[in-house]
Amino acid sequence: MFKKKNISLAVVRRLPRYLRYVEDLLNHDIMRISSSELSQRMGYTASQVRQDFNNFGGFGQQGYGYSTQVLYENLVKILGLDRNFKMVIVGVGNLGQALANYANFYKKGFRLIGLFDIDPQKVGKTIRDIKIEHIDKLKDFIKKNDVDIGVLCVPADVAQEVADIMVEGGIKGIWNFTAKEIEVKGDVVVENVHLIDSLMVLSYKLNEKLLEKERIK
Template sequence: MAKEISKAVIQRLPRYYRYLGEMMSEGVERVSSQEFSERMNVTASQIRQDLNQFGGFGQQGYGYNVKKLYDEIALILGLDSRHSMIIIGAGNLGQALANYTNFERRGFEIKAMFDKNEELHHQKVRGIEILPMEELESFVRANQIEIAALTLPKAGADAIAGKLVSYGIRGIWNFAHTDLDLAAGVVVENVHLSESLMQLSYRMKNELD
């Protein structure tokens, strides 16, 4: 079923998921598309259209069941299963990721960090140990790690990514300022911070008088 959902909707699903989670923590059990629309600042018809793509739990005169919709979106996004993750690069950005408890609540468990800097070895960030690069292969294989976050400089990123794939990693969350050149069978999701800042700059130039 999930395969039929359009890419644009998929990109909006995490935001729906976040708002539904907030409603649940406020004790809201159901929400009309109108109320939902006011919270999220999108049109009610966009919400109906988006959510209809995967079965539409909205009912005339009732609205959406918050918990059911939340669970359904979790299923579509693959958040129903746990994912084991490591972080390569234990600098500020790597440590910032290690400190986010949000990821764990979504099912992403950070099992270790790796860095070539000896001074960092065996230090812990929120209980997550920083290990030497020499232990990367055995650790990934022994712990069936699925996802690696790359928070290291561009220069080393391609070589490391290639190795990770050969060790069995299936998803790379890439913060290095480069596009990785990898074989099929692995998914790369990029977070290119400079590019986001350029979008901000463009919009300031064009949207503000």
């Protein structure tokens, strides 16, 4: 029933949003929903909703719609949230700390099991009961604990270097918060969060509006 061909990234990027809406429905005790109703709430077309879900095998019921519970369980499975991936954060600056304290990750089944930094002032301190270790111990830790995800929150100039250590340790995926585009060999998966890019897109849109107003004048 699961996985036919390759699912396009456009579809995959919509899945977390579906999950968010379905969770919301469950929280409001809404136990069934039609593709047309869901699409209206989310600003998609009903066609797109059905196409998206049918990429993973139909879990709707003709004449009835979708069971919110079934939808929820399937999305969790499709997104791999039931794997409870283990992760470590490397670079415990402001951002690293923010992520360590971000409760949403735990709710979604991700398990933070290690924190690493190079600053001796930080090593030994604890956040959420996890002791910050020196980055020298990163590679062995990943190996020993079979860590899945490395969260890269170090300064841009050492990003590649630290990514290399992660890969050598056998990391499976890197969540990259640095402005650098890191290179990894093998089949290590990288997901970039370029915050500054997102801000620049906002800036573009604001500038567009201003240009419009200036043209009208």
